[in-house]
Amino acid sequence: MKELEFVKYLTHKFRAGPGVVRGIGDDCAVLKYTKDRYMLLTCDMIIEGTHFTKKTIPYQIGWKAMAVNISDIASMGGIPKYALVSAGISRNKDMKFLKEIVRGMDAISRKFGVNIIGGDTNASGKTVVNVTLLGEVEKKCLITRNGAKAGDLIFVTGALGEGAVKHLKFFPRLKEARILVKNFKINSMIDLSDGLAMDLNRVARASNVGARVYESLLPLPASLRGRPGRRAEAIFVGEDFELLFTASIKESKKIMKRMGEKNDLPVTLIGEVADKRLGVILVGEEGRTKQLRRKGFSHL
Amino acid sequence: MKELEFVKYLTHKFRAGPGVVRGIGDDCAVLKYTKDRYMLLTCDMIIEGTHFTKKTIPYQIGWKAMAVNISDIASMGGIPKYALVSAGISRNKDMKFLKEIVRGMDAISRKFGVNIIGGDTNASGKTVVNVTLLGEVEKKCLITRNGAKAGDLIFVTGALGEGAVKHLKFFPRLKEARILVKNFKINSMIDLSDGLAMDLNRVARASNVGARVYESLLPLPASLRGRPGRRAEAIFVGEDFELLFTASIKESKKIMKRMGEKNDLPVTLIGEVADKRLGVILVGEEGRTKQLRRKGFSHL
Numbered sequence: 351m352k353e354l355e356f357v358k359y360l361t362h363k364f365r366a367g368p369g370v371v372r373g374i375g376d377d378c379a380v381l382k383y384t385k386d387r388y389m390l391l392t393c394d395m396i397i398e399g400t401h402f403t404k405k406t407i408p409y410q411i412g413w414k415a416m417a418v419n420i421s422d423i424a425s426m427g428g429i430p431k432y433a434l435v436s437a438g439i440s441r442n443k444d445m446k447f448l449k450e451i452v453r454g455m456d457a458i459s460r461k462f463g464v465n466i467i468g469g470d471t472n473a474s475g476k477t478v479v480n481v482t483l484l485g486e487v488e489k490k491c492l493i494t495r496n497g498a499k500a501g502d503l504i505f506v507t508g509a510l511g512e513g514a515v516k517h518l519k520f521f522p523r524l525k526e527a528r529i530l531v532k533n534f535k536i537n538s539m540i541d542l543s544d545g546l547a548m549d550l551n552r553v554a555r556a557s558n559v560g561a562r563v564y565e566s567l568l569p570l571p572a573s574l575r576g577r578p579g580r581r582a583e584a585i586f587v588g589e590d591f592e593l594l595f596t597a598s599i600k601e602s603k604k605i606m607k608r609m610g611e612k613n614d615l616p617v618t619l620i621g622e623v624a625d626k627r628l629g630v631i632l633v634g635e636e637g638r639t640k641q642l643r644r645k646g647f648s649h650l
Numbered sequence: 651m652k653e654l655e656f657v658k659y660l661t662h663k664f665r666a667g668p669g670v671v672r673g674i675g676d677d678c679a680v681l682k683y684t685k686d687r688y689m690l691l692t693c694d695m696i697i698e699g700t701h702f703t704k705k706t707i708p709y710q711i712g713w714k715a716m717a718v719n720i721s722d723i724a725s726m727g728g729i730p731k732y733a734l735v736s737a738g739i740s741r742n743k744d745m746k747f748l749k750e751i752v753r754g755m756d757a758i759s760r761k762f763g764v765n766i767i768g769g770d771t772n773a774s775g776k777t778v779v780n781v782t783l784l785g786e787v788e789k790k791c792l793i794t795r796n797g798a799k800a801g802d803l804i805f806v807t808g809a810l811g812e813g814a815v816k817h818l819k820f821f822p823r824l825k826e827a828r829i830l831v832k833n834f835k836i837n838s839m840i841d842l843s844d845g846l847a848m849d850l851n852r853v854a855r856a857s858n859v860g861a862r863v864y865e866s867l868l869p870l871p872a873s874l875r876g877r878p879g880r881r882a883e884a885i886f887v888g889e890d891f892e893l894l895f896t897a898s899i900k901e902s903k904k905i906m907k908r909m910g911e912k913n914d915l916p917v918t919l920i921g922e923v924a925d926k927r928l929g930v931i932l933v934g935e936e937g938r939t940k941q942l943r944r945k946g947f948s949h950l
Contacts, residue, residue: 367765370732379767381732391767393782395736397774432670432681436695436780465667467679467691474697476775480736482693482782 375556376494377422377541378485388492390485392422398476402518408447410518411479412454418543419483420462420522421591425541426494427531428487430524433459433466435481438474451479462524491531493595498538498557502596502623505605508616509571510546511581513589523593529615530595534605539595544588551630551644553594560628563621563642566635585632586645596623675856676794677722677841678785688792690785692722698776702818708747710818711779712754718843719783720762720822721891725841726794727831728787730824733759733766735781738774751779762824791831793895798838798857802896802923805905808916809871810846811881813889823893829915830895834905839895844888851930851944853894860928863921863942866935885932886945896923 371380371388383389396415398404416433423430435455439448448471459466464483507523523541530536538557542549546563554561568584597605602619609615621633630642671680671688683689696715698704716733723730735755739748748771759766764783807823823841830836838857842849846863854861868884897905902919909915921933930942 370765370767373765373767374769379732379734381767391732391734391782391784393734393736393768393780394770395738395772395778395780397738397772397778399775400738400773432679432691434679434691434693434782436693438695438697438700438778465670465673467670467673467681468693469674470694472695472697473700474776474778475699478695478697478738478774478778480693480695480780480782482691482734482780484691 372494376496377425378428380426380492383486386489387486388489390423390426390428390487391482392419393480393482394418394422395478395480397478406518408450409454411477412451412456413458414518415479415481416455416458416464417520417522418591419481420458420464420524421541421543423483423485424522424524424527425539425593426487427491427527427536427539428485429528430462430464430483430485432484433464433481434468435466435479436470436472437480438472438476438478440475440477441473443477462522493531493536493539494556495538495540495553496556498553498559498561498596498623499598500559500623500625502537502598503602503619504550504561504563504594504596504621504623505602505617505619506542506546506569506592506594508590508592509569510542510590510592511574511584511587512571513587513591514583515573517589517591520591522591526615526617527593530605533608534597535601537596537598539593542588542590542592542594545590546585546594547642548588548644549594550642553596554626554630557623558626560624560626561621561630562624562628562633563631564633567618567620569618569620585642672794676796677725678728680726680792683786686789687786688789690723690726690728690787691782692719693780693782694718694722695778695780697778706818708750709754711777712751712756713758714818715779715781716755716758716764717820717822718891719781720758720764720824721841721843723783723785724822724824724827725839725893726787727791727827727836727839728785729828730762730764730783730785732784733764733781734768735766735779736770736772737780738772738776738778740775740777741773743777762822793831793836793839794856795838795840795853796856798853798859798896798923799898800859800923800925802837802898803902803919804850804861804863804894804896804921804923805902805917805919806842806846806869806892806894808890808892809869810842810890810892811874811884811887812871813887813891814883815873817889817891820891822891826915826917827893830905833908834897835901837896837898839893842888842890842892842894845890846885846894847942848888848944849894850942853896854926854930857923858926860924860926861921861930862924862928862933863931864933867918867920869918869920885942
């Protein structure tokens, strides 16, 4: 069974009710909240054997479980506030293992202003941690993945292709997201949890558009530079947790101007939003194009 | 590691911040929300091998995962509203397995007015389902587990000792909870997820009181009646998901009057709240007393 199929099935089955601004299908659900703010809600589960290994140090399990959720709130333009944590831990693990998970979670929660307000612990064969995160966003700052428009330029934060190395200790792009939504008109945004190919296709599908990205523009980390064969890592490997966003050319110029003036917005232009008929394509360095399939890290 | 130790550790580590009315340590966390309502938040994870078996039919896994959370909202006097669901499913399972989980969850959600607004699916060796439920409660209707007062009478809904049989298909006592909080002054309430002994001790500890319950008053199901040795099941076996609540004698009289008039409040008086020095004791049918230890279904 494919995750996409399942999400489609859920979206169909659970129609949003009153009070629900956006239900299943984006990085967060959006609820009515106060006069000028929406509530954002997201949950992510990480499981031993899927998202980390038996040998992963528990501090990093705690860090990552919270980080992936903060990244979801960031990608909608919001601020994380409250978290609920459920954990399944083997009876063989000692108190120290669990405390180390809590210590990692506590460290990142403090850095990002998250208040852990509830929890549930259970016996489990393998370690599993679920975090549910509540956030809020000013109505005018809410960004969804379905607002990309043909002609928009496409940007990503940071570098791509480091997921395999940094997924256990990454720093969610909350600060950058807030700078973007508070200073510019961003049309769509998503976090790259499952790789550029998969997540750009999600934006394209949700927005009913196509996209063209240029291989030569992809920001590669030093470790991948000069190894063209490794570009695939920047495209198909997930867990980068960088932000991908689109904005009109006019807004993009403002964004690039700001980048030149201040040093707090490490973003790179990688392509443009196009008509739906184009599909989602990658333009190679030699000019040849190929369709970017929805291939990448699938959760099922 | 014991769950109680861990919860104590968490409670100490995570002090409630602004906006948090009650943090870790009750059935739900309580947040400021609107002028006259609080928001309730709870999460519960159920795991194959701990809360259900490999053979449990998936419809019942879905039902139970949602039911335990609705029960938590009920025990605080609230109404469930929105749910986020995370699931870990084996790659060997087919789409039908997952759809059946969703069907069970959907069935109970419709009955109780819950709107599923988000989800996350993952590959996992064993099946694991986490539900986070948001609810709301009128400020004057909020009931916590720490309000029991010496002299209160103790009641439970339904019958005790059926957890092993009904835990996969139980009907959360939401209707009864709402009748109680809207019509009477309830001092404390908890749902019996881990057995009478464990959960009554939780109320006693949180409220800084003792309690005395009478073995002869315990409402046993037909299946356990006349089998005195099996009383232990009503006391130490968890997953009954009945409500235990306390109220002053004056309010208790009103509750009992109402029970005589209408047929919608199946509650039974089982004992009384006492001074802390008494501890939590069970009075046997022959009059002998014994301490009820915090023994029961522990999650770790």
